[in-house]
Amino acid sequence: MHTRVVFNQKGGVGKSSIAVNLAAISAYQGLKTLLIDLDPQANSSQYVLGDDATYSADKPALEPNIENYFEEVLGTTQNKSLLGSAIGSILKGRAKGLESYVHQSPFKNLDVIPASPSLGALAYALESKHKIYKLRDALHQLAGKYDRVYIDTPPAFNFFTLSALIAANKVLIPFDCDVFSKRALQTLIENVLETQDDHNDHLEIEGIVVNQFQAQAKLPREVVQQLKDEGLPVLESMLPPSVLMKESHHKNLPLIHLAHDHKLTQAYQSLFNEIENNKLRDSA
Numbered sequence: 001m002h003t004r005v006v007f008n009q010k011g012g013v014g015k016s017s018i019a020v021n022l023a024a025i026s027a028y029q030g031l032k033t034l035l036i037d038l039d040p041q042a043n044s045s046q047y048v049l050g051d052d053a054t055y056s057a058d059k060p061a062l063e064p065n066i067e068n069y070f071e072e073v074l075g076t077t078q079n080k081s082l083l084g085s086a087i088g089s090i091l092k093g094r095a096k097g098l099e100s101y102v103h104q105s106p107f108k109n110l111d112v113i114p115a116s117p118s119l120g121a122l123a124y125a126l127e128s129k130h131k132i133y134k135l136r137d138a139l140h141q142l143a144g145k146y147d148r149v150y151i152d153t154p155p156a157f158n159f160f161t162l163s164a165l166i167a168a169n170k171v172l173i174p175f176d177c178d179v180f181s182k183r184a185l186q187t188l189i190e191n192v193l194e195t196q197d198d199h200n201d202h203l204e205i206e207g208i209v210v211n212q213f214q215a216q217a218k219l220p221r222e223v224v225q226q227l228k229d230e231g232l233p234v235l236e237s238m239l240p241p242s243v244l245m246k247e248s249h250h251k252n253l254p255l256i257h258l259a260h261d262h263k264l265t266q267a268y269q270s271l272f273n274e275i276e277n278n279k280l281r282d283s284a
Contacts, residue, residue, distance in 0.1 A: 001139070001142065001143045001144075001146050001147060001148070001149060002147070002148055002149070002169050002170070002279060003139060003148075003149040003150075003151065003167055003168045003169050003170075004022075004148070004149070004150050004151070004168060004169065004170045004171070004172055004206065004275075005151045005153060005161075005164045005165055005167075005168040005170070005171045005172070006018050006019040006022075006150065006151065006152055006153065006171075006172045006174065007153045007161060007164070007165070007171055007172070007173065007188070007192075008155065008173055008174050008175070008181075008184075008188060009155055009156055009157055009184060009187070009188050009191075010155060010180065010181055010184050011155035012176070013174040013175060013176045013181060013211060014174050014176065014209075014211040014212065014239070015039075015152060015153070015155065015174050016037075016039065016041075016043035016044045016047060016152050017047070017211075017245060017248075017249075018172065018174050018209055018211065018239075019035065019044055019150050019151070019152040020035065020044050020047045020048055020150075020152075020254055021248075021254050021255050021256070021268045022150060022172075022268065022271070022272055022275075023035040023110060023148070023150040023254075024048075024107060024110060024254030024255070024256050024257065025254075025256050025268060025269060025272045026109075026110075026147075026148045026150070026272065027107055027108065027109035027110035028107070028108075028109075028256045028257075029272075030109065031109065031147040031148050032109050032111075032145065032146050032147045032148075033109055033110050033111070033146065033147065033148045033149070033150065034102070034111050034112075034113070034142070034145075034146045034148070034149045034150070035048065035105075035110065035111070035112045035113070035149075035150050035151075035152070036066065036112075036113045036149065036150070036151045036152070036164075037066065037112065037113065037114055037115035037152050038066060038115065038119070038151060038152060038153050038154060038160045038161070038163075038164055039115055039152050039153060039154045039155070040115055040116065040117045040118070040119045040120055040154065041115070041117075041154075042054075042055065042061070042114060042115035042116070042117065043152075044112075044115070044152040045062070045065075045112060045114035045115050046252070047248075047249060047252060047254070048105045048106075048107070048110070048112050048252065048254070049062065049103060049105060049106075049112055049114060049252070050106075050252035052103075053112075053114045053115075055117055061114070061115070061116045061117055061118075062103070062114050064100065064101040065101060065113065065114045065115060065116045066101065066113050066114065066115055066116060066119060067115075067116035067118060067119045067122065068101060068116075069098060069100075069101045069113070069138070070119070070122050070126060070131075070134075071122065072096055073126065073131050073134045074122065074125055074126065074129065074131070097138055097141045097142070098113065098138040098139065098141070098142055099141075099142060099145065101113050107254070107257060111146075115152075119160065120154075120158075120160075123158060123159040123160065126159055127159050132159065132162060132163055132166060132199070133163075133166060133199075134163070135163040135164065135166070135167045136163070136166050136167035136200075139167050151164045151167070151168065157188075157191050162195060162199075165192065165195045165199070165200065165203060166195065166199045166200045166203075167200075168200070168203055169202060169203070169204070170203070170204050170205075170206035170275075170279075171192055171203065171204070171205055171206060172206050172207060172209050172275070173185070173188060173189075173205065173207070173208045173209065174208075174209045174211050175208045175209065175210050175211065175227075176210075176211050176212045177210060177211075177212060177213060177214075177219070177220040177223050177224065178223075179223070182223060182226070182227070185208075185227075185232070189205065189232075192205055205233055206233075206235075206275055206278065207233045207234065207235035207274075207275070207278075208227060208232055208233060208234045208235060209235055209237075209238075209239065209271065210224055210234060210235070210238040210239065211238075211239045212239065212240075212241045213238040213239060213240055213241075214240070214241060215238075215240070224238075235271065235274055235275070236274060237267060237270040237271035237273075237274045238267070239264065239267050239268065239271065240263060240264060240267055242262070242263065242264040244258070244259060244262055244264050244265075245264065255268055256268070256269070
């Protein structure tokens, strides 16, 4: 099983779109794939699961979800006042793995653990009880069930992002050719390297995914060249802008299922092939 985290502390860089479409291509090619949504905005969940995962003031989040899993980790769903049943509840909760929170998507080989808008409220309790390795341990238990795991993270370096990085083999960094994105890259990479040093020496930056790349425009070309000149691992497969992405979101259809031969879909296919070939080369 190979786990990839898609992470950038800056919002609006296409993080969820990249996570979903790479996961969808992975599943389309026959790899049993799990998508975990750790972003309370639940964009990935809604993209794949549609109305079922859409929440509002009068419509609760789809359950079971990733918040329910972390509640189990904390034991907050157990009735602690009933001493007689407490031990049995705790043992039962410990036996419950991530598999219990999985939803089948409409797409073959693609499963989803959806997000929850109130996930962030658990962060302090999880940190104070040192639960930072629980996601990693739970994913290890799924090793025989999935070939690939993609994790969409919040646009912040918080408990949930750190949990994902600790659980992962690789991290993909979306980048949208913006000057502010370039300035934020250094901090982001430092956070990833610190996680590698302190918690997960197997973690590697797989590459920077250039999104919304306009090859005819001077500024994006210059910014990308600056990244390369600085020795940063920019992936060769870059994603062009297209209104098709909005249509894909609206129809809850990943690109590979919406428009197989479209230029944007082919760019995603090229990106998927590049990272998979890199994986094969690394393991050779």
